[in-house]
Amino acid sequence: NPESEWILWNKILNDWSNCIKKKTIMDTCNDLIRNGVPFHFRPLVWQYLVKADISDVKEKYLNFMKIPSPCEKVIRRDISRTYPEHDFFREKDGLGQESLFNVIKAYSLYDREVGYCQGSAFIVGLLLMHMPEEDAFCVFVSIMHDYKMREIYKPNMFYLGLCMYQLECMVEELLPELHRHFQSEGFHTSMYSSTWFLTLFTTQLPLALVCRIMDIFLSEGMEIIFRIGIALLNTHQDELMTLAMEDMLKCNFLNMFRIYEV
Structure with missing residues (x-):
């Protein structure tokens, strides 16, 4: 209980x-x-799970606040598109948007090879809903380096391609009829799953469910993203089998996933 x-x-x-x-x-x-981690404990649990090196990374974060980033313009452009309906991020140049900008800008300086990738803003935003920006930066650094997210965001996106290939192989093995339908329609895995890996479902599913996914992701790693992807495809297989590629592209699965808003 x-x-x-x-x-x-x-x-x-x-x-x-x-x-x-x-x-x-x-x-x-x-x-x-x-x-499901209770909301009250979630900030601490997430920090413990990623083994965030708070003192060292926090010091770097404070230093990065004083340094301009070449990514600032594009970061500013994307800030208003991140959780636009959430109270914390809704106000233009408000506390939420500024915290989001600070953390993303700091990471673009911390890891110049990756710099800034749009999908990362949603993960940072999720962290900021639960903890101050200094702590969010520390957890985000750990997620990027210890959970291979920076590999997904690298400019060549090789690891993202590998993840999508692995997912396609799983769909072919576990959901062969759906895989054949996707193949016949020319509906490639990248058309629907790239966002899953880039944002960890933060743009596809309701916030309460996204938090539960992040709980497990930080505990068990990337495997949970594959499992959820397969589960969603399996749940909606009958409907997907009736859709042509144009319809699948148009809905982008969002209408289907609204059933999880409970």
Whole structure:
């Protein structure tokens, strides 16, 4: 029940350094994460899961605040397109948009090879809904480097292509009829799944569900993105089988995914 889960979370978080050494406790923690991390604990849980090196990265963040970035113009352009209906980001040049700009700009200086990629703004925005910008920057750095997201955002996008190829192989194996339909319509995996990997579903699914996905992503890694992708395709297979490519492109699955807004 919720009360006992809160007690368990309190115990685990108050003794995290010892708990992570005990398999039985971490198995319990993984079960709790799959049930959904309570909003109150989520900022701390996310920081613990990514093992964010707070002190060192925070110091760099403060320094980056004083340095201009060559990506500033394009970042400013995209800020208003990130969670435009969310109260925290709705106001032009408000606290939310400025925090978003600060974190993205700082990362573009921290990792000049990647610089700025549009999809990253939605992940940063999700973090900022749960924690101050300095902490969000630390968690984002860990996500980029320890969860291979920077590989997805690299200019050559080789790893993004690899992920989409792996997903296509899974669709071919697990959903052969749907795969044949996609093939016959010329509906390539990149047409629907690139956004899944670039934004971790933050632009495709309701916010409450996206938070649950991030809980598991930070605990288990990229595998959960493949699993959710296959689950969504499987759930909507009958409808997708009736659509021509033009219709699939037009809906971009968004109309289908609205059923998750519960």
